[in-house]
Amino acid sequence: MPTLPYAIVEAPSTLGLATGGVEHLSDRLMDLGLAERIQARRAGRLVVPPKDPAPDPETGTLNAKAIAAWSPKLADAVEAVLDAGEFPVVLGGDCTILLGSMLALRRRGRYGLLFIDGNADFFQPEAEPNGEGASMDLAFVTGYGPSLLTDIEGRRPLVRPEDAVAFAYRDHEDQEEYGSRPLPEELKALDLPAVRAMGIEAAAREAVAHLTRPELNGFFIHLDADCLDDAVMPAVDFRVPGGLSWGELEAALRIALSSGKAVGLEITIYNPRLDEDGSAGRGLTDVLAAALGTAAR
Numbered sequence: 001m002p003t004l005p006y007a008i009v010e011a012p013s014t015l016g017l018a019t020g021g022v023e024h025l026s027d028r029l030m031d032l033g034l035a036e037r038i039q040a041r042r043a044g045r046l047v048v049p050p051k052d053p054a055p056d057p058e059t060g061t062l063n064a065k066a067i068a069a070w071s072p073k074l075a076d077a078v079e080a081v082l083d084a085g086e087f088p089v090v091l092g093g094d095c096t097i098l099l100g101s102m103l104a105l106r107r108r109g110r111y112g113l114l115f116i117d118g119n120a121d122f123f124q125p126e127a128e129p130n131g132e133g134a135s136m137d138l139a140f141v142t143g144y145g146p147s148l149l150t151d152i153e154g155r156r157p158l159v160r161p162e163d164a165v166a167f168a169y170r171d172h173e174d175q176e177e178y179g180s181r182p183l184p185e186e187l188k189a190l191d192l193p194a195v196r197a198m199g200i201e202a203a204a205r206e207a208v209a210h211l212t213r214p215e216l217n218g219f220f221i222h223l224d225a226d227c228l229d230d231a232v233m234p235a236v237d238f239r240v241p242g243g244l245s246w247g248e249l250e251a252a253l254r255i256a257l258s259s260g261k262a263v264g265l266e267i268t269i270y271n272p273r274l275d276e277d278g279s280a281g282r283g284l285t286d287v288l289a290a291a292l293g294t295a296a297r
Contacts, residue, residue, distance in 0.1 A: 009045075046070075078100065088264040095269060113164040113220055116227050121169075167204075170243065207256075224236075228244050253291035
C-alpha cells in the first residue's frame with residue numbers, strides 16, 4: 001500500500017460537460033468524512049473558469065480553450081502535493097480533470113494510467129454528439145485529438161497509449177452507435193466482459209503488471225463513478241446498465257494501491273444532484289475509505 005500521506009485537491013470542473021452537478025462531488029464526499037477517514041490533508045480547491053454553452057469552433061469541443069488554460073493550474077496543484085511527499089487524491093469534477101493530473105506526471109517523467117471507467121472515453125470531436133470533452137479524455141491524454149488539448153505545454157502525449165489500461169468499460173453499443181474511434185491496439189483494453197471472464201482480482205493484477213513495468217516511474221488511477229453498477233450508482237449523467245459491484249471496485253483499488261507504484265488517484269462524475277437518497281455517495285465514500293484508509297498515515 002502507499003506509505004505516503006494523502007492530500008486532497010478539489011478540482012470541481014464541469015468544463016467537459018454540457019450539464020452541471022458534478023462540481024458538488026468534492027463537497028459531498030468531504031461532508032461524508034472522506035478526509036478524516038483517510039487522514040488526508042486538505043490541499044486546496046481550484047477556481048474553475050466559467051463555461052461557454054457553444055462548442056469551440058476550431059476544435060468542436062466545449063470549453064476547449066478554458067480546459068487547455070486550466071489544466072496546467074491543476075497540474076501545478078497536483079505537483080505541489082507530489083513535491084511535499086504526499087499522495088494526491090483529486091476530487092472532480094468531470095473526466096477532463098485527467099488532463100491536469102497527467103500533465104503533472106508528464107512533467108516529471110514517464111507514468112502509466114489505470115483508467116477505471118464505465119466508458120472508454122475515446123470519442124473524437126466530430127463524433128461526440130454534444131462536444132463534451134468528458135467523452136474524449138482518454139483520447140486526449142494519449143495524444144488523439146486537436147492539438148490544443150493533446151499537446152498542452154508541448155508534451156504530447158501526456159501518457160503513451162502503451163502505458164495506459166482501459167479497465168471495466170461497457171459502453172460498446174454507444175461507441176458503435178455514434179462512431180467512437182476504436183482504442184489503439186497498443187493501449188491495453190480490459191473491458192467489463194473481459195474483467196468478468198477473468199475475475200476482478202486476476203484482471204486487476206494483469207492491469208497492474210502492465211503498469212509496473214520497469215520503464216515506468218509509476219502510475220496514476222482515474223476512477224469514474226460510472227464504472228459502478230447502475231443499480232448502486234445511478235448518480236451519474238450517462239447511465240449504462242451493469243457495471244462493477246462495490247466489492248469489485250474495492251478489490252481493484254486495493255490491488256492497484258498495494259503495488260506500491262500508484263502515485264495518485266482522481267474521482268470523477270458522481271453527481272450528488274442525482275443521488276436522491278444519498279446511498280450512492282455513502283457507498284463511494286465507504287469504498288474509497290476502505291481501499292485508501294488502510295494505507296493512511
